Amino acid sequence: EVQLVESGGGLVQPGGSLRLSCAASGFSFSTYWMHWVRQTPGKGLVWVSRINSDGSSTYYADSVKGRFTISRDNAKNTLYLRMNSLRAEDTAIYYCVREGSGWYSFDYWGQGTLVTVSS
Amino acid sequence: QSVLTQPPSVSGAPGQRITISCTGSSSNLGAGYDVHWYQQLPGTAPKLLIYANNNRPSGVPDRLSGSKSGTSASLAITGLQAEDEADYYCQSYDTSLSGSVFGGGTKLTVL
Numbered sequence: 678e679v680q681l682v683e684s685g686g687g688l689v690q691p692g693g694s695l696r697l698s699c700a701a702s703g704f705s706f707s708t709y710w711m712h713w714v715r716q717t718p719g720k721g722l723v724w725v726s727r728i729n730s731d732g733s734s735t736y737y738a739d740s741v742k743g744r745f746t747i748s749r750d751n752a753k754n755t756l757y758l759r760m761n762s763l764r765a766e767d768t769a770i771y772y773c774v775r776e777g778s779g780w781y782s783f784d785y786w787g788q789g790t791l792v793t794v795s796s
Numbered sequence: 797q798s799v800l801t802q803p804p805s806v807s808g809a810p811g812q813r814i815t816i817s818c819t820g821s822s823s824n825l826g827a828g829y830d831v832h833w834y835q836q837l838p839g840t841a842p843k844l845l846i847y848a849n850n851n852r853p854s855g856v857p858d859r860l861s862g863s864k865s866g867t868s869a870s871l872a873i874t875g876l877q878a879e880d881e882a883d884y885y886c887q888s889y890d891t892s893l894s895g896s897v898f899g900g901g902t903k904l905t906v907l
Contacts, residue, residue, distance in 0.1 A: 712896075721798060722834075722842065722885055724896035738895050772841055779847035781889045781896050782832040786841035 679703040679785045681773045686790030693763050693794070699756040699773030699787055707731070707751035710776040712783065713758050715769035715792075725771070726758065727781075741767075763794045799824065800886050800899035807905040808876045816902045818869040818886035824897060826867035829889040833862055833871045836883045836901075845884075846871060873904075881906045 685697040697713070713725040726747040727736040735747050746759040756773055770789040777784025801819040808814040818831060825831060830849050834842040844853055846862035849869065859874045873880055886899040 714896075721901050722887070722898040724898065727895070736895060739893070777844065777847060777853075779830050779832055779851065781887075782830070782844060782847040783834070783842070783887070784844050784847070784853060786843070789841055 679775070681775065681785055681787035683771065683773050683787045683790035686771065686792045688793045688795065689763055690796050691764060691794055694759070694761045695763065695792060697758040697760070697771055697773075697790060697792070699758075701754045701756065701773075701775075704775070706749075706754040711747075711749065711756045712774040712776060713747060713756075714772045714774050714783065714786075715767075716772070716789070717769045718791075723769075727776070728756070760792070763792075765794050768792060768794045798900035799890055799893070799897040800888060802884075802886060802899035802902045804900070805903045805905065807907055809907045810876055810878065812876045813872065813874045814876060814904065815873075816871045816884050816886075816904070818871070818899050820867045820869075820888060822867065823892040824867075824888045824890040825864065825869060827891055829891070831862070831864050831869040832887045834885045834887065836885065838882075842885065876906055878906050880904060 680702045682700045712727045716722050728747045732749045744762045748757045772789045773787040774783040775785040833846040836842040849864040850862045861872045884902045890897045
């Protein structure tokens with residue numbers, strides 16, 4: 678069974694940093710591209726970042742470029758999102774997502790971890 | 797303002813057929829990029845319903861179907877059931893933004 682379990686969310690002050698982790702199991706993690714997608718409570722979905730299977734290529738939404746860094750450790754079956762210079766508008770539930778058969782389709786989602794940026 | 801436009805809400809009676817539209821532009825759906833559809837029940841993560849315009853993952857019933865033409869796409873649900881009440885999102889890739897984009901979501905109410 679495919680499982681994606683996020684951790685690392687919490688309350689952080691504006692300008693602060695946080696690192697999210699996503700533990701993957703039930704599939705060959707090292708062969709899949711992975712993403713982070715966020716959702717402001719009560720609102721829509723926003724794509725954040727993408728990483729290829731070996732971690733050599735990364736992509737970001739303009740809203741987080743230069744502040745967030747996606748990475749992965751295939752030996753540990755873990756995906757990361759390092760978030761720096763956090764702003765109030767980064768407050769959201771962050772989902773770890775696996776890319777499926779369709780290009781940029783998201784076939785498995787974690788349960789999400791809540792990040793709150795507030796003083 | 798989402799890049800992909802969906803109606804905020806649709807509704808239908810049990811057993812009826814409904815459709816949810818998704819309108820894009822020449823930089824996403826019109827450029828030939830596939831559309832994918834997700835269902836989100838309250839308090840849960842989204843679930844993939846349709847990928848690459850009209851393909852259903854294993855376990856998704858065939859009363860759900862997708863189509864795409866030009867800059868528009870739609871999700872159809874036939875034989876509406878109470879358990880279909882949820883939020884639905886379309887998603888694609890946008891070449892101008894160099895990333896994925898979502899619709900604003902449509903809340904389906906089963907009357």
